[in-house]
Amino acid sequence: MSSSPKTQYTARFLDLFTYLTLLSTAVIFACLVFSPVFMRSLASKTIQVNPDVPEQLPPIQLKKELIGALRIDVSASIPSNHWVTYEIQLKDQQGRVLASGIKQAWRxxxxxxxxxxxxxxxxxxxxxxxxxxxxxSEPVTIVLDVLEYSDISGKEIDQPVPFEISVVNGAVDTRYLWTGMIGTAFLAFLALLVTPFSGKVIIDKLICDSDLSGRGILGGTNNLVRVTVKIKSDEHSPRSLTVLLVINDGNGEQLYSQRHPVTLSFVKSEGKVTAANGKLTTFFVLEPRSSYGFHVEVTPDATVDRTKLVVREHCKTLFPAKITTLKSTQ
Structure with a gap:
């Protein structure tokens, strides 16, 4: 004896990892788009700095920000075939160096x-x-010092070097955001590709005909079973075929019998149809875990060259799916 099949759309077996990676990608992308909103310009000017004579900018207010940091960008303006080594320092009110960096610039x-x-x-x-x-939050001072200025022959030059300085607060280093977005997008792409093939293969049979059967031990209350039927037909195929899918329990009692229309996609070469392919995917929950038999019959069968049956368990889905629950009292 068995109960009547119960079919419903459900998100019970969604692959949450895929949605997590997609959500992570979306969040990082949003951060990239909206990160300029937090930036505030504090200073933008051009100064002349003589070698070994540090130039100090007027104090600016450094504020503690929830997002972003203080960014100091310095660009040297030098003629071609010249080199300049300069140091950037950030000092507090007591003259202590909070941060510093040395740059060897050249053109x-x-x-x-x-x-x-x-x-x-x-x-x-x-x-x-x-x-x-x-x-x-505290006032800070930016100090710029030219340590060395020369041409490519090594001759030192005793002339002031122009620098363009830009200071903004709330700047976000988007290099790491780009890396994170590319990484999560790649994981999401892999998940999208792999999910339709998730689960353990229980039955994998191929026959050069239109009818085939297979049996295996599978099922359980929280175990999604994916049944895939692949059809390869010749150039005389109609637009669609019908797949009869039958599922029996261990005693041979029929639990499910349903005809499914399958629309074919045609393969062309030099403008002529050479073959046709079709695919049927259905989902089941089989209770209890036991031996189940699967039978497939494709009609009309005159043009069918090959039929393949693949049954997987412990599967996941990308979207809410139409799932049929079959219960056997064997």
Whole structure:
């Protein structure tokens, strides 16, 4: 004896990991989009700094922020084929150094010729900076010092160097956000690919005909069973075929018998149809765990070249799915 099949749409077996990675990607993307909202410009100016004569900017108020940090960006303006080494310091009211960094900036250019062609090239690396996360709110001073200024031959130059300085508070280092978004998006992509193949394969049978059967031990109350039927047909196939799926319990009693229409996708070569493929996927909860038999019959069968039956248990779904519960009293 067995109870009547019960079919319903349910999200009970959703793969939560996939949605977690998608949510993480969305949150990180939102942080990338809205991070400029927290930035506030504190200073933006150009100054001239002589070698070995530190230049001090007017004090600014460093504030403790919930999100972001104080960012100091410095860009040197030097002629081609020159090098400058400069230091950025952040000091408190007592003159103590809170943070510092040394940058070796350069700009080089030249000409090239190859196989009768010629041109010019230029390269540079001029920008340095500091990101400082405030522990407390206090006035701070930015000090810029040119440690060395020379041309590419090594000749020292005793001239002031122009610097463009930009100071903002609440800056967010988006490099880590981009890394996080790419990583979580990749995990989400893998989850989307793998979920349809999740679970343990119990039955995997292939036959060059339209009818096949298989039996295995599977099922249980919280065990989702995925039944997949793949069909390969020839060039004379109709637009759709019908798959009769029958499930029997260990005593041979029929628990399920249903005909499912399957629309085929046609394969073309040089404008001609050469084959057709179809796929049926259904979900079941089989209670109790026991031996169950599965039988597949495809009609009309004249054009069917190959039929494959795959039954997996402990499966997950990407979306709420139509699941049929079958209960046997064997």
């Amino acid at each position: 080089e250019s030249g000409t090239w010729s190859e196989e009768g062609e010629s041109g010019t090239w230029t390269e540079d690396d001029l920008v340095g900076g500091l990101d400082v996360r405030a522990v407390k």
